[in-house]
Each structure stands twice: as C-alpha cells, then as structure tokens.
Amino acid sequence: MKRTNFYVDDERLTALKHVAATEKSSVSDLVREGIDRVIRERMRGRPDRARLRDDLQAFLRKYTGKGPKSTESEIEDLVTEAMNER
Amino acid sequence: MNAVLDTAILISAALAIQRDTMSSSRRLFERGVCRDGFDIVTSEPMLRELSDVLSRPNFALPVSFAIDFVERIALAAVIVRIQGLAMGCRDARDDKVLETALNANADFLVARDRDLHEPSARCALEKVGLGIRDRPIRVVSVRAFADALDGPRFSPLVFAAAGELHPFT
Numbered sequence: 001m002k003r004t005n006f007y008v009d010d011e012r013l014t015a016l017k018h019v020a021a022t023e024k025s026s027v028s029d030l031v032r033e034g035i036d037r038v039i040r041e042r043m044r045g046r047p048d049r050a051r052l053r054d055d056l057q058a059f060l061r062k063y064t065g066k067g068p069k070s071t072e073s074e075i076e077d078l079v080t081e082a083m084n085e086r
Numbered sequence: 087m088n089a090v091l092d093t094a095i096l097i098s099a100a101l102a103i104q105r106d107t108m109s110s111s112r113r114l115f116e117r118g119v120c121r122d123g124f125d126i127v128t129s130e131p132m133l134r135e136l137s138d139v140l141s142r143p144n145f146a147l148p149v150s151f152a153i154d155f156v157e158r159i160a161l162a163a164v165i166v167r168i169q170g171l172a173m174g175c176r177d178a179r180d181d182k183v184l185e186t187a188l189n190a191n192a193d194f195l196v197a198r199d200r201d202l203h204e205p206s207a208r209c210a211l212e213k214v215g216l217g218i219r220d221r222p223i224r225v226v227s228v229r230a231f232a233d234a235l236d237g238p239r240f241s242p243l244v245f246a247a248a249g250e251l252h253p254f255t
Contacts, residue, residue: 049122050168052120054117064106065105067147069105070107075099075101078101079097083093083094
C-alpha cells in the first residue's frame with residue numbers, strides 16, 4: 001500500500017467523517033471503497049481485446065474503401081476545413 | 087497508459103478508412119479501439135462533437151458508418167464525466183478536451199488541433215503538485231505519440247525529459 005495526498009473540501013470531509021463514525025469505519029477505508037467503485041464503474045462492460053479486434057476487422061471489411069479515393073494530405077485538408085467550421 | 091485523442095484525429099481516421107488510405111490517425115484509431123498499447127479516454131460531449139462533425143454533408147459519410155465508428159470508440163474507451171467547465175482554451179470548444187484529460191488523469195493528450203498545443207492549454211495540463219498530480223499530462227502530436235507507442239522513447243517520463251514539443255503531422 002502506498003501513501004498519497006489529495007485535497008477535499010470541508011463539507012465532503014465532514015460528511016465522510018460522519019459516515020465513518022456512523023459505520024464504525026475509517027475515512028481511509030471509505031476513500032478506498034470509493035476508489036474501487038469508480039474503477040468498477042469505469043471498467044464495467046468493456047469487452048476484451050480479442051472481441052474488440054474482431055469487431056474492428058468486421059467494421060473495416062464493411063466500410064473500407066467505400067468512399068472516393070483521397071490522399072492523406074487531401075484528407076488532412078478536409079479535416080482542417082471541418083474543424084474550422086465547428 | 088491512456089490518452090485523449092482530439093476530434094480532428096478521429097475525423098481524419100474515419101475519412102482514411104472510408105477512402106482506403108493508411109495514415110497515422112487511422113493507425114492510432116485502430117490500435118486504440120483494440121486497446122492495443124493504450125486506452126482511449128473520452129467523454130460524452132467529445133463523442134457528441136465527433137458524431138456532429140461526422141454527420142456533415144460535405145463528408146458524405148453514410149449514417150451507418152458514422153454510428154458504427156463512434157460505437158467502436160465508445161465500446162473500447164474509458165468514458166469520463168465532465169461538467170463543461172471553462173478551462174481557458176483560446177477556442178472555448180476545446181475546453182471539453184482539456185477537462186476530459188484532466189478528469190481522466192490521462193497520460194497523454196494527442197492533438198492535431200493547434201490550439202491544444204498553445205501555452206494556455208498546456209499550462210493546465212502540465213501543472214503538477216501536491217493534490218493535483220505527480221506528473222504532467224503530455225500534449226503531443228499524432229506522429230510523436232504513434233512513434234512513442236512502439237519506439238524506445240515510449241515512456242511519459244522520457245517524453246518529459248526530452249521536452250517533447252509539437253511536431254505537427
């Protein structure tokens with residue numbers, strides 16, 4: 001386990017201490033629980049790499065070369081124009 | 087390692103696929119959506135902007151292509167919440183990119199957009215300190231990032247030590 005520091009406003013810290021006291025837990029345990037929840041939430045439902053690779057191959061087979069031929073610099077010009085028009 | 091790819095890079099990748107051209111942006115997209123070497127980080131406002139630009143009539147992209155393209159990213163990416171805060175970018179439309187990178191604590195912001203390489207944008211991302219972050223978020227070009235993924239310079243620390251600037255692709 002590593003020690004780290006972060007800022008938290010008074011209101012959050014007071015509420016966190018209250019929850020810790022109520023649940024006979026510690027602020028550190030609650031912070032670690034929060035970190036675990038964020039990681040679970042953000043990582044949830046992400047397909048594995050093999051499936052992502054298969055999906056990409058299917059996508060490329062379906063769409064590659066369906067548009068007009070262009071060079072990389074022609075594409076870059078189109079993108080520059082589009083981003084200026086945002 | 088994770089990286090925010092700006093909208094221009096993804097638009098460039100979409101056009102390169104549709105027009106069967108290989109480019110640095112396309113290679114980056116293909117690696118990112120397979121989580122090959124790095125995770126793409128994005129946010130809902132960034133995905134919305136991508137959809138909006140892909141739907142422009144001048145690109146003449148089929149709707150199904152635009153939907154599938156955005157879906158590839160949404161499936162593979164880490165999507166963070168942002169609040170639409172003003173981040174001090176010269177172009178306020180770029181603020182969401184910075185906020186996404188900061189909220190994700192991204193390793194890199196890969197940007198084609200010159201405004202994101204401006205000092206005002208870099209200042210927010212490269213700030214380090216107690217309670218902020220222990221390393222800067224590096225703003226790099228597509229080519230620099232692609233080279234770094236495979237090359238010996240692949241390391242945020244090496245990038246920092248080398249004082250990586252912004253050689254535009």
